[in-house]
Amino acid sequence: MVEAKFLKFDTLSLHAGQQPDKITGARAVPLYQTTSYVFPDVDHAASLFNLERAGHIYSRISNPTVSVFEERMAALENGVGAIATSSGQAALSLAVMTLMDSGGHIVASRNIYGGSHNLFMHTLPRFGISTTLVDPRNPDEFKKAIRPETRLLFSETIGNPGLEILDIPTVSDIASQAGLPLMVDATFSTPYLLKPFDYGANIVMHSATKWIGGHGVAIGGVLIDGGNFNWEGSNNFPNMTEPYEGYHGLDFTEEFGPAAFIMRARAEGLRDFGACMSPQNAFYLIQGLETLPMRMSRHVKNASLVAKFLNEADEVSWVRYPGLENHPDFKLAKKLLPKGAGSIVTFGIRPGSDGARKTGAKFIEALRLFSHLANVGDAKSLVIHPASTTHQQMDEQGLLEAGVKEEMVRLSVGLEDPVDLLSDLRQALRSSQK
Amino acid sequence: MDIHINNLRIFAHTGGKPFDPNKPIFVLIHGAGTDHTFWGLQTRYFSHHGYSVLAIDLPGHGRSEGVPIDSIEETALWLWKVLDQVSYRNVILAGHSMGSLIALEAASKRPDDTDALILVGVAERVAVHSDLLAAAKKNDSTAFDMITDWGFGQKSHLGGHQSPGLWMLGGGRALLAECSAGVLDSDLSACHSYIGAIEASKKISCPTLLLLGDKDRMTPPKMSVPLKENLRISETKVLSDVGHMIMIEKPNETIDVMDEFLRRALS
Incomplete structure (x- = not known):
């Protein structure tokens, strides 16, 4: 039996997402320190804004240097796509805002970073989103805490600071049976140690400030879509499966299939909330990824x-x-x-x-x-x-x-x-x- | 939009514009194990540039009900049934890989009803590797890996996608993994057993574009030469550093080449 041959992790850490610059021949990822991009003509500009063509419009929504970092992270995690954010907390907020509306409910591990705990227990309730905290060592607690209005299960792969290991296969089964996505904060494990999508998680986030960068010079986060959640079948996510007036009635699942979540997060979340990563920080984080x-x-x-x-x-x-x-x-x-x-x-x-x-x-x-x-x-x-x-x-x-x-x-x-x-x-x- | 054929719901993506039977009808047909989303950017672009686009999900694929039709010829006949239901106008047919064989066969069956034909990643014969056929028969996920590996050009294995932040190989594999058991097996078997491409090409009367990738390992450009020799009016465009997944690997260039071809073909 012949086997598929894909580039290995160490190679992807160095190369994924980048083709050497055709004009200058630059081997390193160039730092595109620019806010905006010249349109060849009016029709081209309209096509970019209407998602008919691929390309960059404005660096809040995408930037060539940032895109290399995003694609590299998606490649390392075996995902379908990624969005770089201004911090790890911005990645978490972006995911929640993309998936949920007022009245929604989250089931989250109680052994998580203090900032995430604060978001769930004090900040999100102001927007009508509530959270039940559960013991990550007892997957049954995730199951019992699920309500009709639950839209997300969340945990860290390795809890901060208790270092509890999430039983991802079991919890992802629980999530899948309930028609809900499992999102994990994989900051402490990095894709080098653990690839959560391989065990059934649906969304991964990192505080890239940590091991991804490794140098402690840049704050950043990243949100990665596994492309493995059935938004249509779940029937719980109108944001993914119904026409969105913010893009002239675009239905993200119909339009983008497995990349629906990450496309909505970019088209709406980065556009409207604006917590994008700066090109400079993406450049720094790419240097880190090369030696991950x-x-x-x-x-x-x-x-x-x-x-x-x-x-x-x-x-x-x-x-x-x-x-x-x-x-x-x-x-x-x-x-x-x-x-x-x-x-x-x-x-x-x-x-x-x-x-x-x-x-x-x-x-x-x-x-x-x-x-x-x-x-x-x-x-x-x-x-x-x-x-x-x-x-x-x-x-x-x-x-x-x-x-x-x-x-x-x-x-x-x-x-x-x-x-x-x-x-x-x-x-x-x-x-x-x- | 939904089209009902034999009590089954067939889905066609119209690219963000309602279907208008008074505009030129542009039909996009996906390849084995995939669905309309493979034509995502092209569907949106052409629907906003004067065409009524129907990116059809074949039976058992994407949002369409039913089971896959296990022959290219039968699928071509089925396609005309669908198209006759929505309009009596002539159509432009475009297909990728298995879809290109369906488009070719469909155009040969009703040459007078086809104004232009675009064959993306096409070959005279699409002989499928026996290991891939065996894996697909067993619904083994290694089949998705093989198609992803062989389908994307070597350069695309490094990424650098034109759509910011998207990892092509992950997206391609995830889409294949969505297809129901038996679908990929049926599609690949249909491709493998189809031997009518040369005869079909002799019957085509409309302008035809062969859009190919120079690094295509599944349908290498040289395998399309016999088709070109038998097509009455044809042109070939080979994109560089591209494998078999042409409209994913180079979406903007694909749009440009198709757009320019249609301007000439329909003028």
Whole structure:
């Protein structure tokens, strides 16, 4: 039997979405720092606006540099198309606004990034969209929380900061049976470690600011359409299947088939809400993507060493890393993330005489290589105390439900020599106990 | 729009304009395992440039009810039944891959009713690889992979699509994956067993365009030469760096070539 031959992941990371520039011969993706594009004639302009021809009109809606980044992400995720956004949160908002109307309901994992939690629980209700939070480790809770007005199931592939692994095959089955799409935030896994569409997810988002870029110089997000949801069959999404007056009665499913969602998100969401990615940031993020496979391979190797080290350290009371056998999702991580369970490690520091929070502060302040800041996925190692920063908007009960403990420290393990990382952690742990 | 034939609903996409039987009727026919969306941009463009476009979903494909018709000749007869129901005007027929064989066969059956013919990704014989036929017969998803791999030109495997943010290979495969069990098998078998292209081409009297991709591995340009030799009025346009999925890989150029051809053919 002959086999289809497609370019492999590492090759796509370097090339997908780009044909070398025909006029200049530029090998690197050129930075098209332009807001707009000259139309050859009036008819051509009208055809572009009416979606009769392919091309660029205005950089809020599309831009050649941004398009390379979008296409590359879609290729790496095995999707049908992507939209780059100004941030990861913009990608999430764009998806929700594209799919849902006032009165809609979301079932979401409760173990998610604090900003997403805030969007679901405090911001979206102002627009008539409510959310039920559920335990991602108990897929049955997703099923039980579905209501007639539910339009979306949402979770992170690896929860932030609890590092719960979503059982995507099971939850996507639940979503599919209910005629609903499953959207996942795959920021912590990246397509190098996990391709959610292969397990039945329908929409993927990333905060590209993190591992996708890897350099910590550009904020960005991306929304990717798996092209594998039956909008017509679901009968729940008039935005996808009924004439849209914003485009003279265009029916996105009829017009674009598997790419209906991503086309609507661009034609309406980017046009009207406008949270586009800048060409400059797309350029930076493309530089990051080119080394994604090599970086991720090193990230998970270092993270695994750090997790093992912490697991054996006397100053540490518990360690959470899905690559450790004592993690409740170890087997699931092995199945879904065979190349490695990401590069976030969380742990609880053994409280000194002045309590958990003070001991944690001492540890963080004693670190020399790990930078104390609000980000993850940088090539450089990072550290933060989630309860007082990224998840501080949650109340005590919310923190408890999200698995954010008072003593929890979150490490984003970078690409430094592991000997230096372990040495830094060792000295900071000692200092924390003094 | 919906057209009812033998109590079955047949869908034809009209590109955002209501069907007007008083305008030139331009019929677009998709290839194996796909549907009207493969002609997406072309449908919208021509419907807004003076034509009444019918991008038809063949039976059992896309939004059309029924089961696929397992021969090119029978599908051509079925097509005329559909067209007779909507208008008595002459038509322009265009088809891609399997659709090009259907268009060719249909034009040969009623040459006087066909004003122009456009054959995209066409060959004298569309011999389908035995492994692809076997995979399609088993409804095995490797069939979608093979078509996606062989269908798109090598350059398109890198992307660079004209529609911002769309990944052609993913879109093509996703569309194939939507077709119901048995559809791809029936389509590919119909292509494989069709041997009437030369005879059909001898009966065509209207201007005919052969639109080909220079990197087409499924219907290489040289395999269309016998058709050209037998067509009365024909022209060939070969797009560079393009595989078999011509209107997806180079949608704007496809529109331009078709548009210019029709201006000449219908003048």
